[in-house]
Amino acid sequence: MAIRLSERVRRITPSSTLAMDARAKQMQREGQDVVFFGVGEPDFDTPEFIKDEAVAALRAGMTKYAPAAGLADLREAVCQYLYKEYGLSYRPKNIVITCGAKHALYNVFQVILEPGDEVILPVPYWVSYSEQIKLAGGVVVPVMTTAANGFRMQPEDFAAAITPRTRAVVINSPNNPTGAVYSRAELLAIAEIAVRHDLVIVSDEIYDHLIYDGLAPTSIPTLGPEVAARTILINGVSKTYAMTGWRIGYAAGDEKVIAAMADLQSHSSNATTFCQKAAIKALLGPQEAVEKMRAEFARRRDLMVRLVRETPGLDCLTPQGAFYVFVDVGRLIGRTVAGETVRDDEHLAEIFLEKAKVAVVPGAGFGMPNYIRLSYATSCERIEEGFRRIKALLAGG
Ligand SMILES: Cc1ncc(COP(=O)(O)O)c(C=O)c1O
Structure with a gap:
């Protein structure tokens, strides 16, 4: 028997951030080395x-x-x-x-x-x-x-x-x-x-x-x-x-x-x-851990913004809060990346994940196509690694 779902839930669009994350985690379980720029949570552990x-x-x-x-x-x-x-x-x-x-x-x-x-x-x-x-x-x-x-x-x-x-x-x-x-x-x-x-x-x-x-x-x-x-x-x-x-x-x-x-x-x-x-x-309780995490996020933000701006085809503003960089990918739409003509930001996110093993979130889910969201809730080493892959992918055409 097929149980009919309510009209109410049928109108929900599943969370695009969680969908991309699930797919990237599946790839990781299969033994692939994925760089996660999709996540919406601090990578730090809760203070002891x-x-x-x-x-x-x-x-x-x-x-x-x-x-x-x-x-x-x-x-x-x-x-x-x-x-x-x-x-x-x-x-x-x-x-x-x-x-x-x-x-x-x-x-x-x-x-x-x-x-x-x-x-x-x-x-x-x-x-x-x-x-x-x-x-x-x-x-x-x-x-x-x-x-x-x-x-x-x-x-x-x-x-x-x-x-x-x-x-x-x-x-x-x-x-x-x-x-x-x-x-x-x-x-x-x-x-x-x-x-x-x-x-x-x-x-x-x-x-x-x-x-x-x-x-x-x-x-x-x-x-x-x-x-x-x-x-x-x-x-x-x-x-x-x-x-x-x-x-x-x-x-x-x-x-x-x-x-x-x-x-x-x-x-x-x-x-x-x-x-x-x-x-x-x-x-x-003591708030020192908050400032430590904040300072580390600030360092990562600066690194990620620099890497975005160094990458031909990408551009961004300097975000002043949270832990995301919202990257303009408009110049890549219609271009060939990894042998495919990029249709839109969702397609680009797919290409990044499949071909460079870098997980990002397309802007369309946030109501703004032609952008992708990159989270810097990951280490500076992983940020560097992710951009090495993105740059190589985009340079390859
Ligand atoms: C803007 C915004 N509000 C609320 C939340 C949810 O917070 P919580 O994990 O406490 O439910 C998030 C989590 O990603 C968020 O980005």
Whole structure:
């Protein structure tokens, strides 16, 4: 018997980043030496003192259900953390703990969107936003950005996309896939428009600590009480503390929205109890490991940007945050690479993987064809090796 899938899931486009990663990992299992530029997670291990805390929590019997909204002491720790980092004054009732930031985003769209509500999404965007918005019955309204404006949505483009059905806007700074970081003034201009049109701002700040060139991140709720009241801040421990597999994220914002997210979780699922204990340690414990990882990412970024620019046919801006370089491959489309005429960025990514054993993610999945995303969450040696292969492939014609 063929079980029919729902219309809802049939409309989902599978994550292109995960698809490419799965294919590359399969090649690796077959014994091939693949350079991974596709990954979206730090290659560093979780700092030892955080792991110790999880082990201690397990030994202390923290093996039972946690409250749907999260452990009270982690919700309190998130408040302390957001105060320490940004001077934000949240109470535990404004915080919900989720199974990673991705889950927090999923829940936000579920609780704020009615069918047909429009959500403005600057392009390129992280692959999951568009599918999560659709799953909640929402309609994605893409707003293009360009390399010329640093891949940052311009306030006039944002304003022009607003209709009576617009309910929310998603801001992700530092950005995946471009590494773009909005300035405080740019965010203020966008936030003022959101206030004027009574929109919810979903602010994904998951890369806030992976920021370079002496820049400081701006947390959107710091832009003023009117902005804070309509912002749902999303963050978590995945990227900052190299804890992607622990699945701990959170949302901070309006009490009613947060309570609705917790209610939703009470009927689906919520974060692992002993991982929540470890997350408290991550947020409030020593922060030296964060700076060490950040400094290493900065070094790798500089290397990768130099190698991209040295490679004929490739070009990029210098990303100011996250751990990705968004590479313009427009000049390679229509050209012959490894004996094949490159049709588009997806085809090029396939050629890179099959012929050079370098895994990259095509830009099309992020809503912007003619680009590929390269992650520098890998060692300088592997970055050098990957570019040796790419250069040789492109030089071969
Ligand atoms: C922009 C952005 N938001 C959220 C997430 C998901 O974070 P988490 O692993 O905590 O679910 C990612 C992960 O790749 C991301 O790039």
